[in-house]
Amino acid sequence: MHETGRLGQWGKAALVTLVAFGVLAIATASAAADGLIVRARPGDGSGMQVDAALLSPQPAASGLAATGAPTYVVQPGDTLSAIAARAGLDVAALMAWNSLQDPDRLAVGQTLKTGGSVASRPVLNLPADGALTGVQIWPWPPEQGQTVAVWLHARAPITFTAQLDAAAYPVIGQGRHGWTLIPIPPLTPPGLHRLVLAAGEQRLVVQVPIQPGAFSQINIPAAVADPILAQPAQVQADLTRVTALWTVFGADGWTTRSRFRLPLVGDYPRTSPYGTRRTYGSDPALSAHAGEDFSAAPGTPVYAPADGTVVLAELMFVRGNAVLIDHGHGVFTGYWHLSKLDVQAGQHVTAGQRLGAVGSTGLSTGAHLHWELRIAGMAVDPLQWVGP
Numbered sequence: 001m002h003e004t005g006r007l008g009q010w011g012k013a014a015l016v017t018l019v020a021f022g023v024l025a026i027a028t029a030s031a032a033a034d035g036l037i038v039r040a041r042p043g044d045g046s047g048m049q050v051d052a053a054l055l056s057p058q059p060a061a062s063g064l065a066a067t068g069a070p071t072y073v074v075q076p077g078d079t080l081s082a083i084a085a086r087a088g089l090d091v092a093a094l095m096a097w098n099s100l101q102d103p104d105r106l107a108v109g110q111t112l113k114t115g116g117s118v119a120s121r122p123v124l125n126l127p128a129d130g131a132l133t134g135v136q137i138w139p140w141p142p143e144q145g146q147t148v149a150v151w152l153h154a155r156a157p158i159t160f161t162a163q164l165d166a167a168a169y170p171v172i173g174q175g176r177h178g179w180t181l182i183p184i185p186p187l188t189p190p191g192l193h194r195l196v197l198a199a200g201e202q203r204l205v206v207q208v209p210i211q212p213g214a215f216s217q218i219n220i221p222a223a224v225a226d227p228i229l230a231q232p233a234q235v236q237a238d239l240t241r242v243t244a245l246w247t248v249f250g251a252d253g254w255t256t257r258s259r260f261r262l263p264l265v266g267d268y269p270r271t272s273p274y275g276t277r278r279t280y281g282s283d284p285a286l287s288a289h290a291g292e293d294f295s296a297a298p299g300t301p302v303y304a305p306a307d308g309t310v311v312l313a314e315l316m317f318v319r320g321n322a323v324l325i326d327h328g329h330g331v332f333t334g335y336w337h338l339s340k341l342d343v344q345a346g347q348h349v350t351a352g353q354r355l356g357a358v359g360s361t362g363l364s365t366g367a368h369l370h371w372e373l374r375i376a377g378m379a380v381d382p383l384q385w386v387g388p
């Protein structure tokens with residue numbers, strides 16, 4: 001299946017502008033494995049206490065390797081303040097970036113992330129007297145198709161909100177800490193997008209430089225495209241049915257505390273990667289593949305990647321035998337074209353539980369599993385969520 005939309009200019013922007021309480025800080029930012037860190041100075045001890053490992057979307061191994069944040073190896077006689085000064089960072093920022101607890105405990109030979117230049121440092125400061133003590137945005141900068149996780153920390157219990165462009169995303173909050181997931185659809189125009197984070201009366205505006213993803217483009221031949229294009233009412237009925245389900249922000253909350261597994265066990269060719277740009281037949285409209293297609297023999301078992309509740313398990317026109325799982329916090333995964341369904345709507349499933357088997361039901365030209373992940377109804381790259 002696909003998402004329709006307009007492909008914007010693939011401009012590469014790296015300017016980050018932060019406006020908080022009239023304080024304007026401008027920095028250029030490049031990729032950093034820890035994301036963008038904004039913290040109040042001086043640190044009040046509340047810092048970055050939320051463990052990123054609690055959330056599933058984490059960098060793919062290749063993404064981490066590709067960031068290549070410049071580092072510094074501690075030499076005899078070095079102090080953290082001297083290293084920070086040479087790197088153009090303040091000590092609190094250097095400590096936060098490296099998860100250091102004590103500035104006086106440096107070991108000779110220890111490797112510190114220093115960001116080679118001011119242009120690549122990901123740490124910016126908040127006013128010391130505001131409600132917010134820390135914000136972490138990961139990954140930074142995000143790419144088309146990714147899930148962005150945002151953690152918010154405040155001095156005292158407070159209400160948080162988050163909005164990217166015109167869309168608001170619910171913040172799960174517990175007193176002084178909150179977090180949210182923001183989907184970046186694959187056809188989002190690259191360039192600066194406005195993220196507004198708020199804690200009570202304090203607003204933090206972050207210009208997020210969304211980067212173009214690396215997607216190929218294919219044409220779906222008329223023989224495959226025509227049955228889809230010829231039945232717009234049936235296609236729309238399918239879409240209406242699933243959209244009504246995956247746009248619900250479940251009351252169950254977040255059901256998973258670990259990285260996702262792949263839905264197939266073993267190595268299967270990825271025959272149509274997530275985000276692939278598609279045109280159908282002679283129709284020039286550009287869309288993006290909403291999921292990841294794995295080629296596998298009919299009958300290959302399909303497993304739940306994480307805990308959740310099955311909200312749909314039925315035969316559909318386009319998607320064939322389809323399963324949709326609600327993982328909580330607006331996160332859903334879908335499994336299409338199955339030959340067999342092993343679960344029912346309403347059933348709770350745990351990671352690794354069998355959902356059904358690979359098939360070619362619905363509008364499909366051969367046995368494969370189409371796997372997709374949606375947040376607030378928007379399809380994002382499911383592989384970003386998969387752990388080793």
Ligand SMILES: [Zn+2]
Nearest residue numbers: 001291293370
């Ligand atoms: Zn597909």
